[in-house]
Amino acid sequence: xxxxxxxxxxxxxxxxxxxxxxxxxxxxxxxxxxxxxxxxxxxxxxxxxxxxxxxxxxxxxxxxxxxxxxxxxxxxxxxxxxxxxxxxxxxxxxxxxxxxxxxxxxxxxxxxxxxxxxxxxxxxxxxxxxxxxxxxxxxxxxxxxxxxxxxxxxxxxxxxxxxxxxxxxxxxxxxxxxxxxxxxxxxxxxxxxxxxxxxxxxxxxxxxxxxxxxxxxxxxx
Ligand code: FE
Numbered sequence: 442x443x444x445x446x447x448x449x450x451x452x453x454x455x456x457x458x459x460x461x462x463x464x465x466x467x468x469x470x471x472x473x474x475x476x477x478x479x480x481x482x483x484x485x486x487x488x489x490x491x492x493x494x495x496x497x498x499x500x501x502x503x504x505x506x507x508x509x510x511x512x513x514x515x516x517x518x519x520x521x522x523x524x525x526x527x528x529x530x531x532x533x534x535x536x537x538x539x540x541x542x543x544x545x546x547x548x549x550x551x552x553x554x555x556x557x558x559x560x561x562x563x564x565x566x567x568x569x570x571x572x573x574x575x576x577x578x579x580x581x582x583x584x585x586x587x588x589x590x591x592x593x594x595x596x597x598x599x600x601x602x603x604x605x606x607x608x609x610x611x612x613x614x615x616x617x618x619x620x621x622x623x624x625x626x627x628x629x630x631x632x633x634x635x636x637x638x639x640x641x642x643x644x645x646x647x648x649x650x651x652x653x654x655x656x657x658x659x660x661x662x
Contacts, residue, residue: 504506509549511657512637514621517607519570524560524578529592532576537566539650542622542642545587546610547658553587554612554659561591563606568597595624596650603629603636610657618659 531539545556560580564570571577577596583589591611606622623630623641630636642653 444499446522452505453603468648477499478585481510482596499612502616511610511618511620511659512639513618514635514637514640515605515622516609519572520607520609521572521578524562525575525581526581527579528581530561530563530577531592531594532577535594537597540595540597540644541591541650541652542591542593542606542655543652544589544657546583546589546612547656548661549658551658553583555585555588555612555662556581557583557615557659558609558611559583559589559591559657560609561593562608563593566594566597568599578633598629603627603633608657610659612659612661613652615659615661622655622659 457577467484490556544555546559548554558580560578562570562578565577577592581589581591592640593606596604596606598641602626606629608620608622610618619635621635621640623636623638625641625644644651644653
């Protein structure tokens with residue numbers, strides 16, 4: 442499905458995450474085949490079983506499944522192609538509690554992945570997505586140590602879901618992992634059909650803002 446979104450050998454993206462499928466060079470025949478197979482682009486990958494430790498033995502976030510990989514989740518209806526490149530999604534006078542998430546993108550054997558793409562999108566403080574523009578949407582790349590930092594606001598709730606942030610992650614030339622991040626202590630977590638405790642941010646509150654560390658483990662090919 443979204444494996445077509447890859448960088449070529451020269452390190453250039455052959456298709457940015459979320460660009461319309463036709464823009465990825467995926468032919469109409471292939472698209473028709475996808476539809477005929479009963480799958481929609483961005484359909485849910487099977488959830489992976491969960492364990493507490495990552496492949497690297499880290500116990501920081503319980504972020505990985507038994508396979509060592511971060512569990513995949515549905516893309517949902519609000520992803521938008523071609524988000525701006527930025528590490529902070531916060532804009533002037535934007536309401537909401539500030540949230541800084543830091544972490545690494547790791548390979549299944551626990552090695553940091555430099556140059557990995559992360560594309561985040563989320564609802565605003567009132568639970569609304571900016572579907573006309575790119576508010577609270579942005580992509581970035583991990584540094585030489587595989588690290589990323591996202592500065593944003595705590596997303597608001599909207600009907601039918603618990604609190605969450607969407608993200609796509611892609612190692613250079615690797616497949617796209619689509620998943621979501623959750624918040625601890627949310628009343629709706631237990632009633633949300635796709636909530637996964639392996640994807641809960643370990644939120645620390647201090648001085649009216651929140652921080653969390655979360656590592657993603659992704660396949661490289
Ligand atoms: Fe959502």
